[in-house]
Amino acid sequence: QKTRSGILGRLGAIFQENEITEALWEELEETLIMGDVGVATTMELVERTRDRVEREGIKSTRDAYLVLKQEMVRLLESDEPLHIDEPRILTVVLVVGVNGSGKTTTIGKMAHYYKQRGRKVVLGAADTFRAAAIDQLKIWAERAGVDVIAHEPGADPGAVVYDAIRASQESRKADLLIVDTAGRLQTKFNLMKELEKIRGVASKLVHRAPHEVLLVLDASTGQNAISQAKSFKESAGVTGIVLTKLDGTSKGGAVLSIKRELGVPVRFVGTGEKLEDFALFDPVAFVEGLLGDS
Amino acid sequence: MFESLSDKLQAVFDKLASKGKLSESDVNTALREVRLALLEADVNFKVVKEFIDRIRARAVGAEVMNSLTPAQQVVKIVHEELIELLGKPVPLDLSGPPPHVIMLVGLQGAGKTTMAAKLALRLRKSGQRPLLVAADIYRPAAIQQLEILGKQIDVPVHSEGTDVPAATIAKNAVRLAREKAYTTVILDTAGRLQIDEQMMQELEQVRMVTRPAEILLVVDAMTGQEAVHVAEGFNQRVPLTGLIMTKIDGDARGGAALSVRYVTGVPIKFLGTGEKLADLEPFQPDRLASRILGMGDVLTLIERA
Ligand SMILES: Nc1nc2c(ncn2[C@@H]2O[C@H](COP(=O)(O)OP(=O)(O)OP(=O)(O)O)[C@@H](O)[C@H]2O)c(=O)[nH]1
Ligand SMILES: Nc1nc2c(ncn2[C@@H]2O[C@H](COP(=O)(O)OP(=O)(O)OP(=O)(O)O)[C@@H](O)[C@H]2O)c(=O)[nH]1
Ligand SMILES: [Mg+2]
Ligand SMILES: [Mg+2]
Numbered sequence: 001q002k003t004r005s006g007i008l009g010r011l012g013a014i015f016q017e018n019e020i021t022e023a024l025w026e027e028l029e030e031t032l033i034m035g036d037v038g039v040a041t042t043m044e045l046v047e048r049t050r051d052r053v054e055r056e057g058i059k060s061t062r063d064a065y066l067v068l069k070q071e072m073v074r075l076l077e078s079d080e081p082l083h084i085d086e087p088r089i090l091t092v093v094l095v096v097g098v099n100g101s102g103k104t105t106t107i108g109k110m111a112h113y114y115k116q117r118g119r120k121v122v123l124g125a126a127d128t129f130r131a132a133a134i135d136q137l138k139i140w141a142e143r144a145g146v147d148v149i150a151h152e153p154g155a156d157p158g159a160v161v162y163d164a165i166r167a168s169q170e171s172r173k174a175d176l177l178i179v180d181t182a183g184r185l186q187t188k189f190n191l192m193k194e195l196e197k198i199r200g201v202a203s204k205l206v207h208r209a210p211h212e213v214l215l216v217l218d219a220s221t222g223q224n225a226i227s228q229a230k231s232f233k234e235s236a237g238v239t240g241i242v243l244t245k246l247d248g249t250s251k252g253g254a255v256l257s258i259k260r261e262l263g264v265p266v267r268f269v270g271t272g273e274k275l276e277d278f279a280l281f282d283p284v285a286f287v288e289g290l291l292g293d294s
Numbered sequence: 295m296f297e298s299l300s301d302k303l304q305a306v307f308d309k310l311a312s313k314g315k316l317s318e319s320d321v322n323t324a325l326r327e328v329r330l331a332l333l334e335a336d337v338n339f340k341v342v343k344e345f346i347d348r349i350r351a352r353a354v355g356a357e358v359m360n361s362l363t364p365a366q367q368v369v370k371i372v373h374e375e376l377i378e379l380l381g382k383p384v385p386l387d388l389s390g391p392p393p394h395v396i397m398l399v400g401l402q403g404a405g406k407t408t409m410a411a412k413l414a415l416r417l418r419k420s421g422q423r424p425l426l427v428a429a430d431i432y433r434p435a436a437i438q439q440l441e442i443l444g445k446q447i448d449v450p451v452h453s454e455g456t457d458v459p460a461a462t463i464a465k466n467a468v469r470l471a472r473e474k475a476y477t478t479v480i481l482d483t484a485g486r487l488q489i490d491e492q493m494m495q496e497l498e499q500v501r502m503v504t505r506p507a508e509i510l511l512v513v514d515a516m517t518g519q520e521a522v523h524v525a526e527g528f529n530q531r532v533p534l535t536g537l538i539m540t541k542i543d544g545d546a547r548g549g550a551a552l553s554v555r556y557v558t559g560v561p562i563k564f565l566g567t568g569e570k571l572a573d574l575e576p577f578q579p580d581r582l583a584s585r586i587l588g589m590g591d592v593l594t595l596i597e598r599a
Contacts, residue, residue: 034339036518039330099541099569100403100514130569131446132439139434185544218403222336222518224546245402248487250520273402273432 020064025050028068035253035290036222041260045071069287075256076283078265083211083239084114084176090168092177092202092209096195096236097216098228099183102244104133106216106270107180108140109278110242114176115146122172124164124179125150126157126198137180143275147172157181157194158201165205179210186231195236214267216242219252229258244270247277251290298589299331299372303365316359324368325350335549335586338522341556349375369587376583379552383577384561386413387507387535388478393425393471395464395479395504398538399497399528400512402485405540405566407436409512410482411443412566412574417478418449425476427467428453429460429500430484440482447571450476460484461499468504481506488527501532510536510563513550521550522557529558540566542585543573549586 032042049068058064084091095103111121123141125148127133134150141148149164168174184191202209215238232238243252246269255266266281306324325346332342349371358367388394398406414424426444430436437453444451452467464481471479486493511534539551542565562577
């Protein structure tokens with residue numbers, strides 16, 4: 001059993017003291033910053049909580065704590081529906097992100113998740129660059145029991161996507177295609193352009209595709225997460241985030257800033273390296289995890 | 295769009311300019327900007343706190359308070375102290391009798407396998423005979439990945455599939471190296487969480503049977519506040535001899551390097567600067583300090599100060 005030592009684990013204790021003091025707000029700020037929430041978002045959250053506590057005449061630290069949780073959950077919630085679940089002949093999901101964030105693993109887990117929910121899933125191996133990326137995806141596909149459409153290493157990713165869509169529509173009769181892409185740092189202009197091209201191929205073949213573009217974000221990422229979300233939103237049209245490696249001691253607080261600044265919601269979480277370590281994002285559970293309160 | 299620390303400090307001091315000689319509280323206002331910059335660079339909160347205390351002593355001194363260019367003076371002090379904390383570059387320790395074992399450890403996806411191949415290429419070019427070892431028996435296609443990379447750089451890879459324990463593979467590799475006169479053995483281990491007891495025990499076993507000359511923690515430049523706990527976790531179980539920061543070719547400020555260096559005290563040895571196997575640089579403290587401060591041109595700035 002892994003220890004549940006959330007960096008913000010102390011927070012519950014702070015709020016068990018009786019008096020709401022200046023020190024409490026400072027400690028709160030400190031703990032949020034240590035959870036990678038970022039200075040600006042931390043300040044805003046604390047301010048909003050303070051305002052409400054004063055306006056609503058809240059006297060107990062317990063109630064103040066609940067206000068904070070509410071504010072964090074409210075920031076993370078999204079009204080936008082997840083487009084994967086909509087009825088459609090073929091739904092195309094594009095998975096993007098920086099190197100090593102967990103894209104290929106996430107796709108394996110996601111294939112399993114949707115297969116179990118009755119979908120016919122196909123994977124597209126459009127990372128033709130990284131050594132053994134195609135082999136890795138094939139192993140995951142086998143674990144999940146789904147098909148993969150792949151070319152040789154070094155092939156054009158656009159051509160892979162083209163074939164993957166065609167195969168999904170025709171021979172495989174799939175209703176969900178999930179496309180793996182090579183990891184790329186958001187500052188690499190040409191590689192980001194390549195994502196635009198992949199999008200173009202998908203949208204020509206399938207109405208409004210890709211229907212979801214998921215940015216896979218490692219929970220241990222610090223403030224660079226915001227730069228990632230910004231760039232991948234611009235180039236690839238990111239619609240949601242998969243927050244991976246939440247089984248580690250990092251709690252992924254950067255997603256609060258991403259939601260606040262860019263409006264991009266978290267959709268799924270990855271909590272390990274096994275097929276089942278994947279779930280829909282639950283803002284309440286996430287906040288409790290972040291605050292070390294679950 | 296990008297306001298560097300020196301611009302922000304300049305703005306702070308401009309507001310005070312009319313008042314003549316600077317007071318201690320003026321300097322503290324400036325130090326708040328420094329603190330913010332370091333936090334935005336992902337330097338750990340507690341490390342930032344101690345760092346600021348350290349530079350406050352110098353910043354309230356005459357150097358800054360009587361200066362006509364206090365903003366530049368503060369930047370200069372911060373930069374110098376960062377360089378000091380980051381420490382000097384230290385080469386790989388290959389002093390003992392060969393084969394020298396180099397063990398790479400770290401979280402999942404940090405860049406260990408790529409770094410193993412980069413180090414192998416570098417060693418081969420410097421006249422060594424490196425052997426790469428596929429001791430990651432968990433990650434799908436990890437062995438294939440290392441074999442492909444080995445082929446690209448013409449360095450042999452020792453692998454025994456996924457059914458043999460990592461420690462056995464590593465031990466066999468060292469024996470093979472002795473027999474075949476390989477001079478360095480580079481162990482690629484599986485990514486793991488520092489809180490995963492079973493996986494940390496595996497690392498201890500690998501270390502015990504191979505007695506590495508170097509145990510290098512591979513850290514992603516994008517890592518946030520938890521970097522300190524990760525590094526402490528690894529260091530407790532397998533005493534580290536060095537750090538390597540990867541993916542420095544992006545726009546991450548890399549403050550985690552400072553945090554990790556601060557809590558472990560072990561030297562930063564290399565930087566990974568890209569996906570290609572030649573993308574490896576020895577660590578240079580002044581450049582990393584400038585990067586953490588978000589100012590590529592800090593050296594010219596200081597020259598003006
Ligand atoms: N502990 C943990 N490890 C994970 C999780 N998701 C992925 N990983 C691990 O992270 C490492 C990188 O995962 P990949 O799926 O290869 O990442 P990627 O984004 O496809 O990497 P590139 O294609 O090289 O950019 C692997 O060791 C995975 O097993 C997770 O939720 N928890
Ligand atoms: N841009 C960039 N990418 C890098 C660098 N180093 C590694 N990568 C990429 O990061 C991803 C992960 O690298 P790996 O070497 O597989 O990482 P790992 O630590 O072995 O991963 P696991 O074995 O799954 O724990 C791959 O896509 C690499 O190409 C670097 O310095 N810059
Ligand atoms: Mg991948
Ligand atoms: Mg590896």
